[in-house]
Amino acid sequence: MSASPARSTVRSSARTSAAPTRDLSRAGAARERALRIVAPARARARRAPFVVVVVSILSAGLVGLVVMSTALQDQAFELARLQTQAQSLEVQQQQLEYEADRLGNPASLAAAAAALGMVPNATPVFLKPDTGEIIGVPTPAGTQP
Numbered sequence: 252m253s254a255s256p257a258r259s260t261v262r263s264s265a266r267t268s269a270a271p272t273r274d275l276s277r278a279g280a281a282r283e284r285a286l287r288i289v290a291p292a293r294a295r296a297r298r299a300p301f302v303v304v305v306v307s308i309l310s311a312g313l314v315g316l317v318v319m320s321t322a323l324q325d326q327a328f329e330l331a332r333l334q335t336q337a338q339s340l341e342v343q344q345q346q347l348e349y350e351a352d353r354l355g356n357p358a359s360l361a362a363a364a365a366a367l368g369m370v371p372n373a374t375p376v377f378l379k380p381d382t383g384e385i386i387g388v389p390t391p392a393g394t395q396p
Contacts, residue, residue: 373392
């Protein structure tokens with residue numbers, strides 16, 4: 252009888268230690284199954300379109316910057332050319348205004364008229380626009396007394 256209780260103690264302790272190992276192996280298998288759901292090949296395949304999109308956006312941005320920079324430089328050259336043209340036209344306008352003032356003064360007009368054979372009228376005649384009245388006696392300039 253003494254041998255039998257010792258064996259039963261060993262067997263009962265073996266049963267208790269075997270039961271937790273089975274539970275641990277089941278938990279480990281569940282963890283492995285959970286980790287196997289996500290495949291590493293799919294993760295890499297999903298990165299490729301993202302990389303392509305990012306690279307294409309960066310490339311489009313760089314091309315846009317180059318095009319915009321070129322357009323701005325072209326406009327800057329056009330602006331400089333137009334400013335130079337505006338300055339030369341302003342100088343030409345000032346010269347023409349000076350020439351018009353010089354030719355439009357009374358002494359220049361009298362000299363130009365005399366060169367064309369015109370004579371000054373000593374008896375001018377005036378008109379009143381509101382009534383149409385003539386003030387003075389009209390006489391030709393060549394028949395002056």
